[in-house]
Amino acid sequence: MGSTPGKTGRQHHRHLGARFIAETLRGYGVTHVFYIDAILRRTLVEMEALGIRRIVTHSEKAAAYMADGYARASHRPGVCMAQSVGAANLAAGLQDAYLGLSPVIALTGRKPPLFQHRNAYQEIEHGPLFEPVTKYNVDVVIGEQLPYYLRQAFREATSGAPRPVHLDLLGARGEILEEQAVNAETVVEQAYTRYPSARPIPEPEQVQRAAQALERAERPVIVAGGGVRASSAAAEVVELAERLSIPVATSPNGKGTILDEHPLSVGLVGSYSRWCANRTVAEADLVLFVGSHTGDQVTHDWTLPKAGTQVIQIDVDPSELGKNYPNAIGLLGDAKVALRALLGALDSKTGDGRWSRQAQQWVREWESEMDSLRHSGAVPVRPERLCQELTDVLPASAILVSDTGYSAIWTGTLVRLTHLGQTYLRAAGSLGWAFPAALGAKCAAPERPVVCFTGDGGFLYHLSELETASRYGINTVTIVNNNSGLGQAIPGINRAYGDRPGDREALYHFRQVNYANIAQEMGCFGIRVEHPLAIAGAIRQALASERAAVVDVVTDLSCEAPTPWTPS
Numbered sequence: 001m002g003s004t005p006g007k008t009g010r011q012h013h014r015h016l017g018a019r020f021i022a023e024t025l026r027g028y029g030v031t032h033v034f035y036i037d038a039i040l041r042r043t044l045v046e047m048e049a050l051g052i053r054r055i056v057t058h059s060e061k062a063a064a065y066m067a068d069g070y071a072r073a074s075h076r077p078g079v080c081m082a083q084s085v086g087a088a089n090l091a092a093g094l095q096d097a098y099l100g101l102s103p104v105i106a107l108t109g110r111k112p113p114l115f116q117h118r119n120a121y122q123e124i125e126h127g128p129l130f131e132p133v134t135k136y137n138v139d140v141v142i143g144e145q146l147p148y149y150l151r152q153a154f155r156e157a158t159s160g161a162p163r164p165v166h167l168d169l170l171g172a173r174g175e176i177l178e179e180q181a182v183n184a185e186t187v188v189e190q191a192y193t194r195y196p197s198a199r200p201i202p203e204p205e206q207v208q209r210a211a212q213a214l215e216r217a218e219r220p221v222i223v224a225g226g227g228v229r230a231s232s233a234a235a236e237v238v239e240l241a242e243r244l245s246i247p248v249a250t251s252p253n254g255k256g257t258i259l260d261e262h263p264l265s266v267g268l269v270g271s272y273s274r275w276c277a278n279r280t281v282a283e284a285d286l287v288l289f290v291g292s293h294t295g296d297q298v299t300h301d302w303t304l305p306k307a308g309t310q311v312i313q314i315d316v317d318p319s320e321l322g323k324n325y326p327n328a329i330g331l332l333g334d335a336k337v338a339l340r341a342l343l344g345a346l347d348s349k350t351g352d353g354r355w356s357r358q359a360q361q362w363v364r365e366w367e368s369e370m371d372s373l374r375h376s377g378a379v380p381v382r383p384e385r386l387c388q389e390l391t392d393v394l395p396a397s398a399i400l401v402s403d404t405g406y407s408a409i410w411t412g413t414l415v416r417l418t419h420l421g422q423t424y425l426r427a428a429g430s431l432g433w434a435f436p437a438a439l440g441a442k443c444a445a446p447e448r449p450v451v452c453f454t455g456d457g458g459f460l461y462h463l464s465e466l467e468t469a470s471r472y473g474i475n476t477v478t479i480v481n482n483n484s485g486l487g488q489a490i491p492g493i494n495r496a497y498g499d500r501p502g503d504r505e506a507l508y509h510f511r512q513v514n515y516a517n518i519a520q521e522m523g524c525f526g527i528r529v530e531h532p533l534a535i536a537g538a539i540r541q542a543l544a545s546e547r548a549a550v551v552d553v554v555t556d557l558s559c560e561a562p563t564p565w566t567p568s
């Protein structure tokens with residue numbers, strides 16, 4: 001893309017910043033930008049000419065979440081923008097992308113130096129807002145910086161562990177920078193248009209050590225994290241598991257690495273988990289973490305695996321190797337090529353299957369415990385039944401986007417992924433993320449059905465984006481687990497009250513709201529469901545509606561997720 005040099009190669013390339021930014025984004029394959037006016041207006045005009053879709057949202061945080069969902073679904077950077085006074089809102093929306101390792105490029109405007117430290121209207125310092133949620137955070141004050149900093153933004157976002165970046169552009173709306181001359185050609189470095197941008201190979205000696213440890217282990221387990229999806233390494237994880245009969249657990253972000261019906265799949269491990277997965281990891285004598293941050297959630301406050309268990313880690317970020325498990329055997333590299341190398345280093349021996357049969361037995365016990373809840377005919381609907389119905393109708397190529405909290409526990413543990421073409425994306429922890437993120441995912445993958453699962457508390461955060469969805473025809477299906485309250489909050493609030501009298505319900509109970517009606521009012525398809533037998537048909541109708549759709553399911557606020565299993 002961009003201007004081509006003349007025959008002599010010495011043609012003078014002079015653009016204005018606006019044209020240069022638009023051409024660079026286009027060149028890097030950006031198809032959508034998510035933003036709220038007023039930012040880069042001249043650039044937006046150039047973008048129209050270049051075919052970039054400009055999605056005007058109803059809050060900067062939602063714009064950031066959309067860019068995040070876009071990035072996670074497409075493996076390409078997502079772009080969001082805000083003017084000066086929107087910068088803090090935009091930065092807040094990057095927290096989930098930062099924690100979820102998603103390459104979002106945030107552009108903001110900033111008033112010129114003469115306005116600084118003099119009570120300028122609508123502006124606080126931007127740098128400190130973005131510092132904890134980005135890996136690259138720079139000011140751009142002259143047009144000539146653009147070629148370097150824009151390229152670096154894509155490079156940083158897509159390299160190593162992908163994460164957000166931020167460019168603060170001169171002018172509250174970036175308008176001063178837009179007018180600056182850029183005397184350079186648009187250069188696109190293809191490697192950084194997507195992630196992983198490179199696939200570094202781990203050191204052979206480490207691969208050998210890991211292979212020997214795996215072969216010696218009697219009860220090995222693989223814990224697959226989000227890095228497996230980032231690296232598209234699911235097939236390699238499953239091949240390794242099958243080769244040595246190794247049970248596979250996943251973090252919420254790693255869900256989808258292995259099909260739920262696979263005999264080696266034990267499910268989600270950690271705090272949002274099935275007990276069978278926690279038990280398997282607790283009993284393991286070796287844990288292979290692949291692309292996992294080994295944080296408090298996936299390890300349930302580092303109780304799983306048990307202290308002293310041998311650990312192997314595969315990670316593209318050297319600072320992760322051994323961070324939480326000292327003396328771990330560390331394979332520094334891309335998950336896909338590291339697993340290939342590991343497979344190549346194994347003797348042909350296979351496991352005897354005793355250990356994996358034990359893990360399977362625990363999975364069967366867990367499944368049978370869930371059976372009656374999954375098929376419960378209760379009204380209001382139980383979330384376990386809702387997840388069963390969703391499993392039955394989720395299309396083979398669907399992207400399922402889940403909110404955090406109970407939404408992540410219900411979908412993560414109970415929605416079975418039955419096709420390799422299904423993708424599961426989940427909030428790293430920010431309530432309300434799922435609906436805007438699903439809209440971004442749909443922009444990135446318009447040919448795939450995108451289904452969002454959220455509680456009513458989560459949905460209310462960005463309900464206004466229903467208007468955005470219907471205005472642009474971003475046709476996702478949002479399933480609202482509508483229990484008229486903050487279900488996950490209840491056990492903790494009850495513990496806080498103990499025996500004391502008082503109005504505890506005031507802390508978690510909402511009005512009853514019909515979200516199907518609200519959806520219709522905003523131009524979407526809306527359907528309300530009160531009986532379990534109506535769920536599947538309603539989701540099918542929503543999928544077929546060819547509109548942005550809401551399936552509002554009235555559910556039981558008293559349903560509590562199981563407490564995570566811990567080793568005694």
Ligand SMILES: Cc1ncc(C[n+]2csc(CCOP(=O)(O)OP(=O)(O)O)c2C)c(N)n1
Nearest residue numbers: 405406430431455456457458485486487488
């Ligand atoms: C930004 C943010 N604020 C607060 C929380 C804490 N939190 C997690 S789940 C939850 C309740 C969610 O309620 P709802 O979306 O209705 O789902 P339910 O638990 O009822 O299924 C809260 C308040 C959070 N995760 N993120």
